[in-house]
Amino acid sequence: CSNKSFSFKEWFHNVWEFCKADVNRVIFALKVGFAVLLVSLLILFRAPYDVFGTNIIWSILTVAIMFEYTVGATFNRGFNRAVGSLLAGVLAVVVAQVALCSGHHVVEPTIIGASIFLIGAVTSFMKLWPSLVPYEYGFRVILFTYCLIIVSGYRMGSPIKTAMDRLYSIAIGAFVTVLVNVLIFPIWAGEQLHNELVKNFNAVADALEECIRKYLEDDGSVHPEFISTVMDEFPDEPAYRRCQATLNSSSKLETLANSAKWEPPHGRFWHCSYPWSEYVKVGAVLRYCAYEVMALHGVLHSEIQAPYNLRIAFQSEILEACNDAAELVRTLGKDISNMIHTPKSTSLKKVHISTERLQRAIDLHSYLLTSSHDNFSNSTKPLTKLSHTLSSTLSDLSYNLSKGGSGNFESSTNPPPQDTTSVPTQAESYHEAMKKQQRRLHSWPSRDVEVFDMGGPEMDNLPRMRALESTATLSLATFTSLLIEFVARLDHLVDSVNELAEMAKFKHEGQGV
């Protein structure tokens, strides 16, 4: 029992945290309750019920269906409902009149039945049409409103009265919904979109810094199995996960922008036709920067790694370029957040200078990146770290090779040690190593091995990728190239933010600087 009360406490704590994280959630819930109560009062009191009859329940349904989280989404849904109901109402009345005019007891239901089938098929087909998908709800409304009006009208005999009563009821529900949603602590989609974009800027900047920091910190000794990291679980990299969320945020931004377009000017977004779609564009350019961060992250967790002391050799340049770039991204985010427009040329120049310094450093020391200069690779432990099992085998192997004293590592024109045919003197030790690896494969307690064990005969000899030493060294070149490409894309990011600032008429500040 005490256990149960404890879990209840925890549950309460979770709910409390959830509310504290965004107090709008509680406000939204209370608003819905209030709106439903308001409409129900209409029915609990005698008068409206006497006028509209049972049709008044449609006002409750309208509130329950129309009340959305943001003002814009509510307007959008309300528009769908209003237009849908109106169209369906007009159509139903016309068809019902035609059917009633015929007066025939077979023709009448036939017309009505055929029209119901037709409306059902046509609306269902239209809502699949790509450009009409956003109005999916409207088509649903048309379908059921049409059916309800025409059928109950047919039964009750007065389709026009039914239609009008229902439309009034829906109008009352819509009116209450809009009133409560807009007047009591409105939650604006525009505001949400604005904050979401700023959050994305910060996520990308944080992820870049985190990625670079880990790349330089990491001495390669504690790499987890790749199989466990190829999927989305990087518990020690919160910024990376936020960056990933940024990559998947395109639909969220679009939905919010679509809702925001329905909102009247409000708060900080005071001028008409505020360029909400420009936010989506900036988000897209930012996403293209985030792709580079993902690629950097891929190199960081790649199985082919440059040796630690080679990475550390360029530490200061990489760090400087990264910090300047992250700083610029963060400044852009802050400017959008504060809706000011500061000239970016200084910080853009700064990041370009530091990137050029990085390029120059790579340029100067590019001999380090080719295998003919092995002053670095000699001083480190073996570089290949592909499949965990194989990499240890290779380290045995290369140890054997270097004991053997063959000059394979010195001359870049010789084939690498993996090629057994050209290293006949090493063949035995190679096979020994392979056998050792095979044993290890069967004792290794990873998921891989389980698959191998279950997998039948073919699984046992699934080959693994191998990397050459020189390619490993070139991984540093890849990393810096991606960083430089990130910086190159910042130009476009600055451009798009400038365009947004122009169109949204952000305040100019520090013009003369």
Place this chain on the structure above:
Amino acid sequence: CSNKSFSFKEWFHNVWEFCKADVNRVIFALKVGFAVLLVSLLILFRAPYDVFGTNIIWSILTVAIMFEYTVGATFNRGFNRAVGSLLAGVLAVVVAQVALCSGHHVVEPTIIGASIFLIGAVTSFMKLWPSLVPYEYGFRVILFTYCLIIVSGYRMGSPIKTAMDRLYSIAIGAFVTVLVNVLIFPIWAGEQLHNELVKNFNAVADALEECIRKYLEDDGSVHPEFISTVMDEFPDEPAYRRCQATLNSSSKLETLANSAKWEPPHGRFWHCSYPWSEYVKVGAVLRYCAYEVMALHGVLHSEIQAPYNLRIAFQSEILEACNDAAELVRTLGKDISNMIHTPKSTSLKKVHISTERLQRAIDLHSYLLTSSHDNFSNSTKPLTKLSHTLSSTLSDLSYNLSKGGSGNFESSTNPPPQDTTSVPTQAESYHEAMKKQQRRLHSWPSRDVEVFDMGGPEMDNLPRMRALESTATLSLATFTSLLIEFVARLDHLVDSVNELAEMAKFKHEGQGV
């Protein structure tokens, strides 16, 4: 008038193409029409109407709301509706009985009003809770069913009768919906998920091949402006866009898998608890491969490019590795499509061998990638192709520099020509070039210039990224590294497909090969 009839013809053609692309769309539309007609007949005939009264219209509403594209989604929605209606019905009856028992003309409406407010607030809050988001529709149903039953019950005096009639009506609607949806040309979410995953495999393979082909074909002469290509428009790269769609398909796969879980065993997916969630996992690993393709595509359209003849030097190795990798991805897709399980070790070995050959080629010729060997860069035109305007300026500039005969390009330790302070003798021609660039900037008819013109004083001197020659050459190293990383990730893709094949009990084939 002839113009109008022509556009109608075109419209008709579009609709026809839309139907032909997926005939399921037409079937779905006709099915909805049929289901609505079926339910309406219940009302057009006298008998059911006499039993249930106006509550029978709820069966129409149920059909219109419950009828989804796939069987699984219909079941899921039906479950939400059924449980929601049931819960709301029970709750409403209990509260109504309590309120009626009080019998007081003030207490009664107060209890009802308070309960309505509470239900509205609680359901709205719960549907925001992350793990309950999939049941959003269920909470909506609870809210409006509760309000409807309790309010109309209060007015009509018999909440239990109202609740029961409504539940029967809903059950009739749900029954018709399920019957029509399952028995007449059912559209299975599982089938759709299966095909979607296979499509994703093909998209990634196609995009990889397309990207590599363009990288090797492209002689750098017809690069479009980067600003127009940073966004999603690559009209001449259909496979790339499909690959991008793959990146954004995670939510689609998850939705389909969620729906598929509701479906009974059917067709090819005959055994119970078919591992639909495994499809989502394979999709995620595939997406990680697609990230590398995106990075490759980024290098392809990067502003920093390796010279054409350097790229072409490794053509055969790159092409072979790429073709083998694409072949493997396509084979995996085909195996999933045919639900067979063939051993992949041979083709995996093949792609590893060709990747090793590529690595070895890079290894052998790694001296080409460093700036101290300029036998390649001399024979080509200048490599920097950043912002279009600046790159032509730089080509002027480097031309001037080479005319000037300074040894800057030969020695990698000297600062590059862009740095004016260290190349005082070139200062004049540099400034000349800058002026020329400035003029060009104002006459260039791109979007950039417009922004510059509007952009006020600070826009005019927005700096642009510059790249050093050696970094440009290293871009090839980046490209090959990314390709190798793609191949490394294929190991995990093969693993995950094997796991899927195990869990879904695909037919084993070619076991002995």
